[in-house]
Amino acid sequence: MSIDLDTLPIILAHVPVWVWLLFAWLVYSGLCALRDREQRVARLAIVPVVFILWGLSNLLLGHHGTTPVLVWLACAVVLAPAGLLSGRRLRIEPARGLVHRPGSVLPLVRNVALFAAQLWLGIAMALHPDHRDTLVAMKSALSGAMAGYFLGWALALYRAARPAA
Known part of the structure; x- marks a missing residue:
């Protein structure tokens, strides 16, 4: 399934403004993550809450049926440990309640890739209703993986912050 490059500007012009604001914020957050920094918990x-809610909304507000739910759950379970492991690098300073994070390109790449994949799937679903079942399964897989990863990451953050609370 491809999107005709001639119609792409027209399609992108009809994307709601909030989607572009979310994209700008995700890019900004990713650029900030390039340098070492301290942040409040x-x-x-x-970012994890945004992606978890986005993943859950795709499940709850999306297409119903057993297969999309099972695909979503399977991908969430598979990716949760990856999020948990990636969150292990967090270091909390208990006295100030701050998290020390080393700079990394991963948040920028991850955020933009997840956004682009969600956008592409949304556009593809609108343009190719004949491929609905395949696209719903792909969207369920991506949403579940996204929610699972960030649930694992949020759990790692909670574990790291718990002694500091």
Whole structure:
């Protein structure tokens, strides 16, 4: 399934403004993550909460049926340990309640890739209703993987912050 490059500007012009604002914020967050920094635990939890809610909304508001739910759950379970492991690098300073994070390109790449994949799937579903079942399964897999990864990451953050609370 491809998207005709001639119609791409027209399609992108019809994407809601909030989607572009979310994209700008995800890019900004990713660029900030390139350098070492300290953040409050609550501030650090924003990106995982956004992606968890986005993943859950695709499950709850999306297409119903057993297969999409099972695909979503399977991908969430498979990716949760990866999120848990990636969150192990977090270091909490208990006296100040701050998290020390080493700079990394991973958040920028991850955020933009997840956004682009969700956007592509949304556009593909609108343009190719004849491939609905395949696209729903792909969207369920991506949403579940996204939610599972960030649930694992949020659990790692919670574990790291618990002694500091």
